Amino acid sequence: MSIEIRGVTVRFGGITALSDASLTLEPGRIISVIGPNGSGKSTMFNAITGMVKPVAGTVIVDGAVADGLSPSQRISLGLARTFQTPRFDPQITVEEAVLCGFYPVRKSGVLGSMLRLPKCSAEERHFLGRCHEILDDLKLLPLKDMQMGGLPMGRVRLVEVARAVANEPRYILLDEPAAGLSLDEQRMLAGEIRRLAARGVGVLLVEHNFKLVRDLAEYLMVLKQGACLIEGDPEHVASDPSFIEAYLGRAA
Amino acid sequence: MQHGLFERLRPALIVAAIIAALSPVIAGSPFWLDNSVIVAIFALMSLSAGMAYGQAGILTMATAAFASVGAFATAIITVHYELSPWLGLVAAILLPAILAYPTARAIVRLSPMPLSIGTILLSLVLEHFVREGGSFTGGYIGLSGIPSLPGFDTQFSMHLLGWALVVLALVFYVNLTNSAIGRAVRTAKHDPLRATADGVNVANLLASYFSVTAAVAGVAGWLYAHYMSYVGPDSLTMHVSLRIMLMAVIGGAATYLGPVLGAAFLTLLTLYLPAAETQGMIFGAVLIFVLLVTPNGILGTNWLTFLKPRRAARRERQPRSAT
């Protein structure tokens, strides 16, 4: 039981965005990928969720090769992701945004929803209840009727996390969730990530905030220009000279 | 969001109440009953267009074409095979839906403008098939002698049936909009990639939704055929589709009651126009005016913001579905 990527290479035209990357994400673990801008972190997410086609390599979800699956099929396998730049309709409310995340676990079809069969009605009630629980966990419940467009960026990122958590994924890919968050919000986010891991969810975290990564991640992979520069546990990585040079700069 | 039962039924109840109030007044007037049935038929088609454009972002020019498929389906079943109009209704629902799914599936990934042109092509191709269908579709002459519906042979009963169908369509529409599917459709309209990350198979979902809108148009076509007792190649053309889209947009395509209001407004407007040729000019002008003043349509606009100072207006929450 794990997400495994083996030797994944992605090219955009002549540029190799990700070369020969391999990584294993197990349930309940928090793994972080860091690296400068353009080092291939988001591309790795896109390759895992099937939003770009790798030219080489394999993505394996729970032992089954997922290469031929569409993004939506992969999401239904129990994956969820957020975007580096949150993508949301500014007009919808926080509550509706999170409710959108329940799509993969819904059972009722178009006809059932139109007729609002008792099953569909019960499902909607369940979603609404879960939605409020998730929002409450992230202290977002008082904001539930706010429009997304009116929220500060930190809150928007938390809502995005809530939306990703909604379908009870077994693996969650978070793309820079802490960018622009206040310290308070960061703490809330870290708490949520730990809660997720404790529930057995595998968390793959792309983050620039090294302090947060150091606190959370059990395993760390550093990308540079699409290739893996170094990997290992955070303390080991942090003391590695090549990492210090590439990431924190020589002066550090 | 409309979570409560009453809130979900409100649009349907509003229409039902207005019709209940109007029915005794117009019951004695064949002229107004006739117009009422026409408005109901156009309201159904306009709802179909409003669903496609307002919810799924598909600026469809094929609404009348799907209505035409429904109308011809029931005409062929009742005239050629002399079967029950109720069987015709089943065909008028299923056939447009079955036709719409694969065609929409093929083009729904296009960006909005090419997609709209794709629906025009679809509409033109269907029109040609009707024209070239020989005695099966009646060719250039069309099919006449379509029987009236058993039990609904008076104008008043057709008026009630037409509006009952509108009310029913509204109930289904509101239910669908307030479900996981409806939310996914809106996400896909706004940002297909975001919808994909939510686990939505965007092409499949939008095509399914489009096929539901085609079924609604098919019901309108069924009603049209049995009310007019005639359907021909020039009855429900692409120009009618365009007019229907104008109705939906003028009333407020993303709202529940906007398309109904738009259908009533434009149909009644034509009663007071001097000549048929100038209708297009009036419709075009009304559309431009509405788009310039209130791009979300009459019911899609929070008119209160017009009364408030600018800055407060900007902060005001824009309604998704006003009624």
Place this chain on the structure above:
Amino acid sequence: MYEFVEYVVRGALLGVTYGLLAFPVSLVFITTGSVDVALGAYAVLAVAIMYTVGGPLGLFLAIGAAVVAAGIVGIVSMRLNRPGAVDHIIPVLGTFGLATFLESAILTYFGTAPMIRQPFETFWSVFGIRISPQFGINVAVCLAILAALYLIINRTPFGRSMRASAVNPVGAALTGIPVRQIWFATYLLGGLMAGIAGVLILFTTGADYSTAFTLTIWGFGSAIIFGLRSPLRGFLGGLIIGIAQALCSGYLPSSLSTTVPLIFIFVVLALGKNNQIAATGGRV
């Protein structure tokens, strides 16, 4: 064989006018990100005026009217489609409204009769194939416009600003390029070309009030075959559509001849990668 060549020539004759309509479709699309579906209506407006007035004055009035109509559409579209706007569909809807308006106006003032003029009685005979001198005029006009357009887009400051405002309207506006004027000029240019196309159509196949949307479809179809982003390729697309149409009407039963080219465009739309919503960029 002669038959085949004759169909191809006849198709090409038709195709160059589609090509002329394909230019503005692409031009408006690449500069403003929107589509002007009223183009066919400008062309029919030019047809009607040229048919009624005739002569050099008619030519001037016809093309002038098309440009003025395009100008009105441009003003309205720009009110609806501000640079950097996300929703390009509302201006498209606006042009649908204006197309309806123009069509109805043409119907009201010029009636339903088909409008066509055949100025040439004699035909050139090239290797036994009869070619109307009109074909020569159409091709010459199109090539001249093609050349002028190429120079305008690639060699003049206006063309540079146009391309810049197409790629990034907000960025272009910030560097001082008058994006809105450029947009407006693009609409006018579109009207000019649609007007010229209309005049040629009057002398080629003719038109009536209801042709407007059909012309838009053919122009759009021509523009998308090789991708909406290149006006010059749109011209080739026009030739292909015209030839496909002529061959279909030549070899297929009449019941299919009008449908097959439409289905052809539909299939190109469905299969083409050019017009799809970008599923993912490099950075999402």
